[in-house]
Amino acid sequence: MKPIRASLLAIALTAVFASPAHAATDAQLAAHWAPVHHQDTDSSDYDADYLSTVDFDGDWNALNNWESQDDSLARLTGAAYYSVVETGTHWFLVYSYFHPRDWDDSPDPFGQRTHENDMEGLLLTVRKDGSAFGKLEAAVTVAHSDFYSYVPAGSSFTGGQENVDGTLLLVNGHPATRQEAKGHGLYAWDGKNFPGGDGVVYSPTGVGEVPSGGNDRQVGYRLIDTFAPGGLWARRNNAETYASLGTFRGDNGKDNAANTAWGWDDQNDGAVLRGFMASDPALLVSTYFANEGDFSRTYVRNAYR
Structure with a gap:
């Protein structure tokens, strides 16, 4: 075989093996990597820790969610919001979990420990390795005003400007997360039972269900x-839902928190x-981690921008 033809064949084979087996949609990517989610509950008010949606009560008025939370438990169907942005080397998936209340079982007369509406979540970094769904390499979770970094077994990622806080466990191929009762800080699951022995395990089945109880x-x-027409992002400038960019309205406990x-x-x-x-996850990941290998910070698409 002539050298030029051999080179062209090598390039063609490289392109074949570097291309995905099929182009997964964002919805398929999100479903493939959606966490098995361990939600701790508190027995003083189990259903206040159930997942739901911002418009669970049939409207987008964020100022009535605290009051509506316990009107009908049938409306508290399990859900998570997702978004996908993409660079030349990676997909970045954000999952957001919503609760109508960030609550406490003791009085909060000065609004320092509780607030209406609560959304916390995580970022997954998935390498585009030529397979349909890529390779999971890292996660960063949100717990109040702190982020926590994790890597699954086999990842090359190490700590960068931030330390790696632990190992990201998988359950049936899905990353496993855990979320606190009441305040709902979110972390990687540690493989242990719930602190008080009771909690809800949500799995990404595609159907939102209401827990039968707190355990x-x-x-x-x-x-x-997240980018659906009429959804979270589309309404980002709507004063019925938001007090300011990225902040929900709320008037129970601490306002707009x-x-x-x-x-x-x-x-x-x-x-x-x-x-x-959400808007620049490649920068966040390249800052938090080291040893990322081939890692592009140039977005192929990013609807947050």
Whole structure:
């Protein structure tokens, strides 16, 4: 075989093996990597820890969600919002989990520990390795005003400007997360039982279900596109839902204290600014981690921009 023809064949074979087996849609990517989610519950008010949607009560008025939370438990169907942005080397998937209340079982007369609406979540970094769904390499979770970094077994990623806080466990191929009762800080699951022995395990079945009680270990949840028409992002400038960009309205407990993914912020991570987990995840990941290998920060598409 002539050298030129051999070179062309090598290039063609490289292109074949570098291309995905099929082009997965964002919805398929999100479903493939959606976490098995361990939601701790508190026995003083189990259903206040059930997942739901921002419009669970049939409207987008964020000022009535606290009051509506316990009107009808049938409306508290499991759900998570997702978004996907993409560079030449990676997909970045954000999952956001919503609760109508960030609550406490003791009085909060000065509104310092509780607030209406609560959204916390995580960022997954998935390498485009030529397979349909890529290779999971890292996760960063949101717990109040702190972010936590994790890597699954086999990842080359190590700590960068932030330490790696632990190993990201997988359950049936899905990353496993855990979320606190009441305040709903979100972390990687540690493989242990719930602190008080009771909690809800949500699995991404595609169907949103209501837990049968505070210790239901088989509850389905559905995924909702953050960028859907008329949805979270489309309404980002709507004063019925938001007090300011990335911040929900709320008047129970501390006013206007809950944020969307484009409002999440770690309190001490320097140049990674508010909202970058959604709008510039490549910068966040390249700052938090080292040994990323081939890693592009140029977006092929990013609807947050």
